[in-house]
Amino acid sequence: MIVVEDLVVEYLTQGGERVRAVDGVSLALRPGERVGLIGPNGCGKTTLARCLNALILPSAGRVEVDGIDTRDDSRRVELRQRVGMVFQNPDNQLVAATVEREIAFGLENLGVPWEQMQVLVEQALRQFGLEQYRKHPPHLLSGGEKQRLALAAVSAMRPRSLILDEPTSLLDPVSRDAVVKSA
Incomplete structure (x- = not known):
């Protein structure tokens, strides 16, 4: 609480x-x-x-x-x-060279074992519709894709509470609905 x-x-x-x-x-x-x-x-x-x-x-x-x-x-x-937090501007929290490394970054910092990390990364890629971008550099994604990546990276760490600062501001209506349902 x-x-x-x-x-x-x-x-x-x-x-x-x-x-x-x-x-x-x-x-x-x-x-x-x-x-x-x-x-x-x-x-x-x-x-x-x-x-x-x-x-x-x-x-x-x-x-x-x-x-x-x-x-x-x-x-x-x-x-x-x-308490995980997703910022309004995803560029302020994306740091890795690829989408899958971005999702793994927080998990590595938490000391999650490699095998479990792979499962969590795959789940996050699937949940947020990012499978086809796994090897892409985050800076080449669209604004909405970056926002979904930031959500995926924080969600993969399984925080008890998730704080979202205007999480749908860069998303199209379909992506917005997906975020609302998954958050």
């Missing part, structure tokens, strides 16, 4: 002024729930999402994932294994 209590996130501008991006948000996300955050650009949706796996730490309030406080440095790796 993810629990957010009285979350406040502030940034300093270049001029030294404090700007509040998130102000007093509280919520509880239970296993199996699907929750959508809706609001105008700049209202703090992405900032809140990044707080859920400790990419951004609270200025005040707290965020806990399965009882782990996101401010606990000693458990940050464990926390990020529990």
